[in-house]
Amino acid sequence: MSPFDHRMLLKDLPKTFVWVGILALSLMLVPPALILRARAVPTEQRRIHIIQNMDNQPKYVDQQENILFADQRSMRPPVPGTVSKSQMVGDTHRFLGTVDGEFVTDFPEGIVLDEALLDRGQTMFNVYCLPCHGVTGEGNGIIHERAMVLVNTGTNGTTWVQPKNIHEEAIADQPVGQIFWTITNGVRNMAGYGSQVRVDDRWAIVAWVKALQLSQNAPADMVPGSDALPVRTKVAPGMEMDEEDAS
Ligand code: HEC
Numbered sequence: 377m378s379p380f381d382h383r384m385l386l387k388d389l390p391k392t393f394v395w396v397g398i399l400a401l402s403l404m405l406v407p408p409a410l411i412l413r414a415r416a417v418p419t420e421q422r423r424i425h426i427i428q429n430m431d432n433q434p435k436y437v438d439q440q441e442n443i444l445f446a447d448q449r450s451m452r453p454p455v456p457g458t459v460s461k462s463q464m465v466g467d468t469h470r471f472l473g474t475v476d477g478e479f480v481t482d483f484p485e486g487i488v489l490d491e492a493l494l495d496r497g498q499t500m501f502n503v504y505c506l507p508c509h510g511v512t513g514e515g516n517g518i519i520h521e522r523a524m525v526l527v528n529t530g531t532n533g534t535t536w537v538q539p540k541n542i543h544e545e546a547i548a549d550q551p552v553g554q555i556f557w558t559i560t561n562g563v564r565n566m567a568g569y570g571s572q573v574r575v576d577d578r579w580a581i582v583a584w585v586k587a588l589q590l591s592q593n594a595p596a597d598m599v600p601g602s603d604a605l606p607v608r609t610k611v612a613p614g615m616e617m618d619e620e621d622a623s
Pocket residue numbers: 501504505506507508509519537538539540542547555558559563564565566567569581585
């Protein structure tokens with residue numbers, strides 16, 4: 377017999393060895409079975425949490441007691457008289473977009489109307505405004521589209537106010553200070569972004585809104601070489617179809 381013949385090898389083992397082997401193999405199935413059960417069956421008990429990944433750290437959370445301070449609050453109130461930089465309104469032109477209670481018609485000192493400002497304004501507009509107002513500000517952003525699906529299917533009683541088209545005359549005529557005010561404080565159904573967008577960035581967005589408004593209604597003489605452009609004489613293809621269908 378060859379020493380590598382496993383059948384012979386198994387037969388030659390003492391009986392107890394075989395039984396202990398079978399028992400050990402069966403016992404090895406128990407931990408995975410317990411783990412699978414723990415994953416599948418809900419329980420009131422705390423999970424066993426072996427890999428901590430810094431999930432539990434010594435720290436104070438909101439409203440927690442802290443005996444270090446006489447008033448035992450872990451959330452420290454600001455020192456009386458503190459004014460946050462974002463609440464400084466000494467320069468109302470810059471921080472509120474108003475002078476003597478009237479919306480300003482020009483940008484505050486220090487905001488330079490150049491390409492960099494427009495670039496910044498475009499970036500910030502695309503982050504904070506485009507989802508609702510759309511890429512050109514017509515009020516048809518992706519959130520509006522989605523909301524209309526929910527409204528039209530009557531999902532969860534959704535109601536929706538369409539974001540304004542910033543090219544509407546009433547808005548195109550607004551002074552820059554009013555746009556700044558709207559971004560900062562919101563207007564009717566629109567929330568304000570004063571807490572999320574820094575002052576200078578809000579002015580940059582104002583500049584971009586003004587640029588968008590101009591881009592959609594620019595008089596021909598403001599566009600260099602516009603007289604060389606072809607004049608649109610035909611009705612849009614979709615419109616033609618409709619007329620034929622109707623007749
Ligand atoms: C969550 C959606 C949403 C976002 C984001 C949003 N808006 Fe609006 N916006 C609205 C809605 C809705 C209205 C109309 C509110 C109404 O008529 O009740 C509106 C109105 C406006 C108006 C018209 C104000 C007026 O006087 O009628 C302007 C200008 C405007 N938004 C600019 C912005 C700018 C700039 C941003 C980005 C900083 C922005 N919005 C972000 C939803 C949004």
